[in-house]
Amino acid sequence: APFAGQRTVVDFLEKRDTAAQPEFNITYSSPVNESLPRTLIMATGGTIAGAAASATDSTNYRAGSIGVEALVDAVPVLLNISNIDGMQVSNVGSGSITDDIVIELSKLTNLALCSENAPYDAVVITHGTDTLEETAFTIDATLTCNKTAVVVGAMRPATAISADGPYNLIEAVQTAISPSSQGRGVLITLNDRICQAYYCQKTHANYLDTFKAPEQGFVGGLLSTAPFYYYPPSQPTFKRVYDISAVTAFPRVDILYSHQEAVFDGVNVSVANGAKGFIGAGTGAGGLSPWSSDNLGYLVEQGIPIVSSTKINNGASIPGASGTGYIRSALLNPVKSRRLLQILLALDKSNDEIREAFEEPMRSFLY
Numbered sequence: 001a002p003f004a005g006q007r008t009v010v011d012f013l014e015k016r017d018t019a020a021q022p023e024f025n026i027t028y029s030s031p032v033n034e035s036l037p038r039t040l041i042m043a044t045g046g047t048i049a050g051a052a053a054s055a056t057d058s059t060n061y062r063a064g065s066i067g068v069e070a071l072v073d074a075v076p077v078l079l080n081i082s083n084i085d086g087m088q089v090s091n092v093g094s095g096s097i098t099d100d101i102v103i104e105l106s107k108l109t110n111l112a113l114c115s116e117n118a119p120y121d122a123v124v125i126t127h128g129t130d131t132l133e134e135t136a137f138t139i140d141a142t143l144t145c146n147k148t149a150v151v152v153g154a155m156r157p158a159t160a161i162s163a164d165g166p167y168n169l170i171e172a173v174q175t176a177i178s179p180s181s182q183g184r185g186v187l188i189t190l191n192d193r194i195c196q197a198y199y200c201q202k203t204h205a206n207y208l209d210t211f212k213a214p215e216q217g218f219v220g221g222l223l224s225t226a227p228f229y230y231y232p233p234s235q236p237t238f239k240r241v242y243d244i245s246a247v248t249a250f251p252r253v254d255i256l257y258s259h260q261e262a263v264f265d266g267v268n269v270s271v272a273n274g275a276k277g278f279i280g281a282g283t284g285a286g287g288l289s290p291w292s293s294d295n296l297g298y299l300v301e302q303g304i305p306i307v308s309s310t311k312i313n314n315g316a317s318i319p320g321a322s323g324t325g326y327i328r329s330a331l332l333n334p335v336k337s338r339r340l341l342q343i344l345l346a347l348d349k350s351n352d353e354i355r356e357a358f359e360e361p362m363r364s365f366l367y
Protein backbone atom coordinates (compact mmCIF):
# COMPACT_ATOMS: atom_id res chain seq x y z
CA ALA A 1 0.00 0.00 0.00
CA PRO A 2 1.25 3.52 -0.66
CA PHE A 3 3.13 5.17 2.17
CA ALA A 4 3.51 1.93 4.15
CA GLY A 5 6.90 3.02 5.40
CA GLN A 6 9.85 4.52 3.66
CA ARG A 7 12.91 2.91 2.21
CA THR A 8 16.25 4.22 3.34
CA VAL A 9 18.71 6.16 1.27
CA VAL A 10 21.00 3.10 1.33
CA ASP A 11 18.43 1.28 -0.79
CA PHE A 12 18.92 3.86 -3.48
CA LEU A 13 22.47 2.65 -4.03
CA GLU A 14 21.30 -0.76 -5.20
CA LYS A 15 21.21 -0.13 -8.90
CA ARG A 16 18.91 -1.64 -11.42
CA ASP A 17 20.40 -3.21 -14.56
CA THR A 18 20.02 -0.33 -16.97
CA ALA A 19 22.41 -1.67 -19.62
CA ALA A 20 19.39 -3.14 -21.39
CA GLN A 21 18.17 0.39 -22.15
CA PRO A 22 21.13 2.22 -23.71
CA GLU A 23 18.93 5.06 -25.03
CA PHE A 24 18.19 6.12 -21.50
CA ASN A 25 21.15 7.59 -19.69
CA ILE A 26 19.92 6.57 -16.25
CA THR A 27 21.89 8.08 -13.39
CA TYR A 28 19.54 7.11 -10.61
CA SER A 29 17.68 3.82 -10.17
CA SER A 30 15.59 2.57 -7.29
CA PRO A 31 15.63 -1.08 -6.23
CA VAL A 32 13.31 -3.22 -8.32
CA ASN A 33 9.95 -4.05 -6.82
CA GLU A 34 8.11 -6.15 -9.41
CA SER A 35 4.73 -5.34 -7.89
CA LEU A 36 5.10 -1.61 -8.53
CA PRO A 37 4.82 0.33 -11.81
CA ARG A 38 7.93 1.69 -13.52
CA THR A 39 8.34 5.43 -13.80
CA LEU A 40 11.02 7.30 -15.71
CA ILE A 41 11.74 10.75 -14.28
CA MET A 42 13.51 13.03 -16.74
CA ALA A 43 14.86 16.12 -15.03
CA THR A 44 15.54 19.28 -17.01
CA GLY A 45 16.10 21.93 -14.31
CA GLY A 46 13.91 24.87 -13.32
CA THR A 47 12.91 26.21 -9.94
CA ILE A 48 11.95 22.74 -8.74
CA ALA A 49 15.71 22.09 -8.90
CA GLY A 50 16.59 25.62 -7.82
CA ALA A 51 18.62 26.83 -4.85
CA ALA A 52 18.61 30.22 -3.09
CA ALA A 53 20.88 31.65 -0.41
CA SER A 54 18.02 32.04 2.05
CA ALA A 55 15.04 29.86 3.00
CA THR A 56 12.60 32.71 2.44
CA ASP A 57 13.88 33.69 -0.97
CA SER A 58 11.55 32.67 -3.79
CA THR A 59 12.61 35.32 -6.29
CA ASN A 60 16.40 35.37 -6.36
CA TYR A 61 17.78 31.90 -6.87
CA ARG A 62 19.61 29.75 -9.37
CA ALA A 63 17.24 27.50 -11.34
CA GLY A 64 18.66 24.07 -12.16
CA SER A 65 21.01 23.71 -9.18
CA ILE A 66 20.21 20.23 -7.90
CA GLY A 67 20.17 16.93 -9.77
CA VAL A 68 17.57 14.24 -10.27
CA GLU A 69 18.97 12.15 -7.38
CA ALA A 70 18.42 15.00 -4.96
CA LEU A 71 14.91 15.57 -6.28
CA VAL A 72 13.97 11.96 -5.57
CA ASP A 73 15.92 11.87 -2.30
CA ALA A 74 13.71 14.69 -1.04
CA VAL A 75 10.68 12.40 -1.29
CA PRO A 76 11.77 8.83 -0.43
CA VAL A 77 8.10 7.86 -0.14
CA LEU A 78 8.11 7.83 -3.94
CA LEU A 79 9.78 4.44 -3.79
CA ASN A 80 6.72 2.99 -2.07
CA ILE A 81 4.53 3.76 -5.05
CA SER A 82 6.77 3.17 -8.04
CA ASN A 83 10.08 1.93 -9.30
CA ILE A 84 11.93 5.09 -10.24
CA ASP A 85 14.64 5.60 -12.84
CA GLY A 86 16.09 9.08 -13.06
CA MET A 87 17.73 10.74 -16.03
CA GLN A 88 19.28 14.20 -16.15
CA VAL A 89 18.40 15.54 -19.60
CA SER A 90 19.53 19.09 -18.77
CA ASN A 91 19.75 21.28 -15.68
CA VAL A 92 18.76 24.78 -16.77
CA GLY A 93 16.14 27.42 -16.20
CA SER A 94 13.34 26.75 -18.64
CA GLY A 95 14.11 29.91 -20.61
CA SER A 96 17.19 28.01 -21.78
CA ILE A 97 15.38 24.87 -22.92
CA THR A 98 16.29 24.33 -26.58
CA ASP A 99 14.49 22.72 -29.50
CA ASP A 100 17.01 19.86 -29.25
CA ILE A 101 16.05 19.20 -25.64
CA VAL A 102 12.34 19.23 -26.45
CA ILE A 103 12.82 16.85 -29.40
CA GLU A 104 14.91 14.55 -27.20
CA LEU A 105 12.22 14.57 -24.49
CA SER A 106 9.54 13.72 -27.05
CA LYS A 107 11.56 10.86 -28.51
CA LEU A 108 12.52 9.43 -25.12
CA THR A 109 8.94 9.67 -23.86
CA ASN A 110 7.72 7.76 -26.91
CA LEU A 111 10.46 5.17 -26.52
CA ALA A 112 9.76 4.84 -22.81
CA LEU A 113 6.01 4.44 -23.15
CA CYS A 114 4.98 3.58 -26.69
CA SER A 115 7.71 1.34 -28.17
CA GLU A 116 7.47 -2.43 -28.42
CA ASN A 117 8.29 -3.87 -24.99
CA ALA A 118 8.14 -0.33 -23.64
CA PRO A 119 10.35 -0.26 -20.55
CA TYR A 120 8.19 2.17 -18.53
CA ASP A 121 4.58 2.56 -17.47
CA ALA A 122 4.76 6.29 -16.85
CA VAL A 123 6.98 9.31 -17.50
CA VAL A 124 7.42 12.39 -15.33
CA ILE A 125 9.36 15.39 -16.61
CA THR A 126 10.55 18.01 -14.13
CA HIS A 127 10.82 21.40 -15.80
CA GLY A 128 11.00 25.11 -15.13
CA THR A 129 7.56 26.66 -15.21
CA ASP A 130 8.31 29.61 -17.49
CA THR A 131 8.26 27.55 -20.69
CA LEU A 132 6.75 24.36 -19.27
CA GLU A 133 3.62 24.65 -21.40
CA GLU A 134 5.73 24.72 -24.58
CA THR A 135 7.47 21.45 -23.78
CA ALA A 136 4.27 19.82 -22.48
CA PHE A 137 2.33 20.87 -25.59
CA THR A 138 5.04 19.50 -27.91
CA ILE A 139 5.15 16.13 -26.19
CA ASP A 140 1.34 16.00 -26.13
CA ALA A 141 1.25 16.69 -29.88
CA THR A 142 3.79 13.93 -30.57
CA LEU A 143 3.00 11.16 -28.07
CA THR A 144 1.80 8.18 -30.05
CA CYS A 145 0.15 6.04 -27.37
CA ASN A 146 -2.32 6.37 -24.52
CA LYS A 147 0.06 6.04 -21.58
CA THR A 148 0.65 9.01 -19.34
CA ALA A 149 3.42 11.57 -19.24
CA VAL A 150 3.18 14.33 -16.64
CA VAL A 151 5.18 17.56 -16.73
CA VAL A 152 5.73 19.17 -13.34
CA GLY A 153 7.59 22.12 -11.86
CA ALA A 154 7.56 24.33 -8.81
CA MET A 155 7.26 28.01 -8.01
CA ARG A 156 9.50 27.96 -4.92
CA PRO A 157 13.10 26.75 -5.06
CA ALA A 158 14.08 23.54 -3.30
CA THR A 159 15.74 25.56 -0.52
CA ALA A 160 12.57 27.48 0.43
CA ILE A 161 10.43 26.94 3.51
CA SER A 162 7.29 25.22 2.17
CA ALA A 163 8.99 24.44 -1.12
CA ASP A 164 6.26 23.11 -3.40
CA GLY A 165 8.56 20.90 -5.49
CA PRO A 166 8.66 17.71 -3.41
CA TYR A 167 4.87 17.56 -2.97
CA ASN A 168 4.34 18.42 -6.63
CA LEU A 169 6.74 15.60 -7.56
CA ILE A 170 4.83 12.96 -5.57
CA GLU A 171 1.59 14.19 -7.09
CA ALA A 172 3.09 14.04 -10.58
CA VAL A 173 4.23 10.43 -10.10
CA GLN A 174 0.89 9.44 -8.55
CA THR A 175 -0.89 11.01 -11.53
CA ALA A 176 1.44 9.42 -14.07
CA ILE A 177 1.03 5.87 -12.70
CA SER A 178 -2.73 6.09 -12.12
CA PRO A 179 -4.73 3.99 -14.64
CA SER A 180 -7.41 6.68 -14.47
CA SER A 181 -4.99 9.14 -16.10
CA GLN A 182 -4.63 7.14 -19.32
CA GLY A 183 -6.20 8.47 -22.50
CA ARG A 184 -6.08 12.10 -21.40
CA GLY A 185 -2.90 13.14 -23.20
CA VAL A 186 0.04 14.77 -21.49
CA LEU A 187 -0.88 16.29 -18.14
CA ILE A 188 0.51 19.15 -16.09
CA THR A 189 0.23 18.85 -12.31
CA LEU A 190 1.08 21.65 -9.90
CA ASN A 191 -0.53 22.88 -6.73
CA ASP A 192 -2.97 19.94 -6.37
CA ARG A 193 -4.54 20.46 -9.79
CA ILE A 194 -4.45 18.40 -12.99
CA CYS A 195 -4.62 20.19 -16.31
CA GLN A 196 -4.33 18.93 -19.90
CA ALA A 197 -1.21 20.14 -21.69
CA TYR A 198 -3.15 21.15 -24.80
CA TYR A 199 -5.00 23.90 -22.92
CA CYS A 200 -2.92 24.48 -19.79
CA GLN A 201 -0.77 27.60 -19.44
CA LYS A 202 1.16 29.57 -16.89
CA THR A 203 -1.14 32.37 -15.76
CA HIS A 204 0.78 34.13 -12.99
CA ALA A 205 4.45 35.10 -12.91
CA ASN A 206 4.99 34.54 -9.19
CA TYR A 207 2.35 32.60 -7.25
CA LEU A 208 1.91 28.88 -6.67
CA ASP A 209 -1.51 28.54 -8.33
CA THR A 210 -0.22 29.53 -11.72
CA PHE A 211 -1.05 26.62 -14.09
CA LYS A 212 -4.60 26.85 -15.35
CA ALA A 213 -6.74 26.42 -18.39
CA PRO A 214 -8.84 29.49 -17.61
CA GLU A 215 -11.54 28.68 -20.16
CA GLN A 216 -11.49 24.87 -20.30
CA GLY A 217 -10.72 24.23 -16.63
CA PHE A 218 -8.93 21.54 -14.70
CA VAL A 219 -9.69 17.93 -15.54
CA GLY A 220 -9.01 16.74 -12.01
CA GLY A 221 -7.39 17.37 -8.68
CA LEU A 222 -5.33 15.61 -6.03
CA LEU A 223 -6.25 14.92 -2.42
CA SER A 224 -3.54 13.62 -0.11
CA THR A 225 -1.56 13.13 -3.33
CA ALA A 226 -4.20 10.79 -4.86
CA PRO A 227 -5.45 11.96 -8.27
CA PHE A 228 -9.15 12.02 -9.11
CA TYR A 229 -10.96 13.14 -12.27
CA TYR A 230 -14.18 15.02 -12.81
CA TYR A 231 -14.98 13.14 -16.02
CA PRO A 232 -13.95 9.91 -17.78
CA PRO A 233 -10.92 10.13 -20.10
CA SER A 234 -11.22 12.40 -23.09
CA GLN A 235 -8.90 14.31 -25.36
CA PRO A 236 -9.10 17.96 -26.42
CA THR A 237 -11.46 18.27 -29.40
CA PHE A 238 -8.98 20.05 -31.67
CA LYS A 239 -5.88 18.04 -30.78
CA ARG A 240 -4.02 16.04 -33.39
CA VAL A 241 -0.96 13.84 -32.90
CA TYR A 242 2.12 13.83 -35.15
CA ASP A 243 4.89 11.24 -35.37
CA ILE A 244 8.23 13.09 -35.13
CA SER A 245 10.40 10.01 -34.67
CA ALA A 246 12.29 10.88 -37.88
CA VAL A 247 12.64 14.59 -37.07
CA THR A 248 16.07 15.74 -35.96
CA ALA A 249 15.57 19.53 -35.76
CA PHE A 250 12.82 22.12 -35.69
CA PRO A 251 12.97 25.08 -38.10
CA ARG A 252 13.12 28.54 -36.61
CA VAL A 253 9.73 30.17 -35.99
CA ASP A 254 9.53 33.62 -34.36
CA ILE A 255 6.65 35.29 -32.52
CA LEU A 256 5.57 38.85 -33.36
CA TYR A 257 3.84 40.73 -30.53
CA SER A 258 1.22 43.09 -31.94
CA HIS A 259 0.17 46.47 -30.53
CA GLN A 260 -0.78 49.92 -31.78
CA GLU A 261 1.47 50.91 -34.69
CA ALA A 262 3.32 47.60 -34.69
CA VAL A 263 5.44 47.52 -37.86
CA PHE A 264 7.44 44.28 -37.66
CA ASP A 265 10.23 45.23 -40.02
CA GLY A 266 12.47 42.99 -37.88
CA VAL A 267 11.00 40.03 -39.78
CA ASN A 268 13.52 40.71 -42.52
CA VAL A 269 16.37 40.04 -40.12
CA SER A 270 14.59 36.91 -38.88
CA VAL A 271 14.16 35.58 -42.42
CA ALA A 272 17.77 36.40 -43.29
CA ASN A 273 18.77 34.44 -40.20
CA GLY A 274 16.71 31.41 -41.18
CA ALA A 275 13.17 31.88 -39.84
CA LYS A 276 10.77 29.65 -41.78
CA GLY A 277 7.51 30.94 -40.30
CA PHE A 278 5.99 33.45 -37.91
CA ILE A 279 3.33 33.51 -35.23
CA GLY A 280 1.44 36.71 -34.59
CA ALA A 281 0.64 37.31 -30.93
CA GLY A 282 -2.27 39.37 -32.16
CA THR A 283 -4.46 41.92 -30.48
CA GLY A 284 -7.86 40.50 -29.51
CA ALA A 285 -9.04 37.72 -31.81
CA GLY A 286 -5.79 37.54 -33.72
CA GLY A 287 -5.46 40.98 -35.26
CA LEU A 288 -2.07 42.16 -36.49
CA SER A 289 -1.71 45.90 -36.85
CA PRO A 290 -2.48 47.37 -40.30
CA TRP A 291 1.01 48.90 -40.30
CA SER A 292 2.40 45.36 -40.32
CA SER A 293 0.94 44.33 -43.67
CA ASP A 294 3.73 45.85 -45.80
CA ASN A 295 6.25 43.69 -44.05
CA LEU A 296 4.15 40.58 -43.55
CA GLY A 297 2.14 40.65 -46.78
CA TYR A 298 5.13 40.04 -48.97
CA LEU A 299 6.25 37.18 -46.76
CA VAL A 300 2.85 35.53 -47.26
CA GLU A 301 3.29 36.00 -51.03
CA GLN A 302 6.66 34.27 -50.78
CA GLY A 303 4.96 31.32 -49.11
CA ILE A 304 6.24 31.89 -45.59
CA PRO A 305 3.44 30.80 -43.24
CA ILE A 306 2.19 33.39 -40.77
CA VAL A 307 -0.16 32.08 -38.13
CA SER A 308 -2.15 34.66 -36.22
CA SER A 309 -2.86 33.81 -32.60
CA THR A 310 -3.86 36.06 -29.72
CA LYS A 311 -1.71 37.71 -27.08
CA ILE A 312 -4.76 37.50 -24.80
CA ASN A 313 -3.80 33.81 -24.41
CA ASN A 314 -7.47 32.89 -24.18
CA GLY A 315 -10.13 32.56 -26.82
CA ALA A 316 -9.79 31.97 -30.54
CA SER A 317 -8.11 33.52 -33.51
CA ILE A 318 -11.05 32.49 -35.62
CA PRO A 319 -10.57 30.33 -38.74
CA GLY A 320 -12.03 31.89 -41.84
CA ALA A 321 -12.05 35.40 -40.39
CA SER A 322 -9.03 36.58 -42.30
CA GLY A 323 -8.70 38.06 -45.76
CA THR A 324 -5.00 38.70 -45.24
CA GLY A 325 -3.60 35.29 -46.03
CA TYR A 326 -2.69 34.68 -42.44
CA ILE A 327 -3.46 31.25 -41.05
CA ARG A 328 -5.59 31.34 -37.88
CA SER A 329 -4.45 29.49 -34.76
CA ALA A 330 -7.96 28.67 -33.45
CA LEU A 331 -7.54 28.06 -29.71
CA LEU A 332 -3.77 27.74 -29.57
CA ASN A 333 -1.95 30.58 -27.85
CA PRO A 334 1.19 32.02 -29.45
CA VAL A 335 3.80 29.75 -27.85
CA LYS A 336 1.76 26.60 -28.54
CA SER A 337 1.07 27.79 -32.10
CA ARG A 338 4.81 28.22 -32.52
CA ARG A 339 5.50 24.63 -31.48
CA LEU A 340 2.76 23.27 -33.75
CA LEU A 341 4.08 25.26 -36.73
CA GLN A 342 7.59 23.95 -36.03
CA ILE A 343 6.29 20.37 -35.95
CA LEU A 344 4.36 20.83 -39.21
CA LEU A 345 7.31 22.49 -40.98
CA ALA A 346 9.68 19.79 -39.72
CA LEU A 347 7.33 17.22 -41.28
CA ASP A 348 7.51 19.14 -44.61
CA LYS A 349 3.80 19.98 -44.64
CA SER A 350 2.62 22.34 -47.38
CA ASN A 351 1.02 25.67 -46.51
CA ASP A 352 -2.40 24.22 -47.34
CA GLU A 353 -1.77 21.34 -44.98
CA ILE A 354 -0.55 23.76 -42.31
CA ARG A 355 -3.69 25.87 -42.67
CA GLU A 356 -5.81 22.74 -42.51
CA ALA A 357 -4.03 21.51 -39.37
CA PHE A 358 -4.59 24.78 -37.52
CA GLU A 359 -8.01 25.80 -38.81
CA GLU A 360 -10.00 22.77 -39.88
CA PRO A 361 -10.75 21.21 -36.49
CA MET A 362 -12.48 24.41 -35.33
CA ARG A 363 -13.83 25.40 -38.74
CA SER A 364 -15.77 22.14 -38.86
CA PHE A 365 -17.76 23.43 -35.88
CA LEU A 366 -18.30 26.94 -37.21
CA TYR A 367 -19.32 26.63 -40.85
Ligand SMILES: NC(=O)C[C@H](N)C(=O)O
Nearest residue numbers: 046047093094128129130
Ligand atom coordinates in the same frame (compact mmCIF):
# COMPACT_ATOMS: atom_id res chain seq x y z
N1 LIG B 1 9.21 28.56 -11.45
C1 LIG B 1 10.13 28.34 -12.37
O1 LIG B 1 10.47 27.20 -12.63
C2 LIG B 1 10.69 29.54 -13.07
C3 LIG B 1 12.08 29.38 -13.60
N2 LIG B 1 12.61 30.66 -14.00
C4 LIG B 1 12.15 28.44 -14.80
O2 LIG B 1 11.27 28.42 -15.62
O3 LIG B 1 13.10 27.72 -14.92
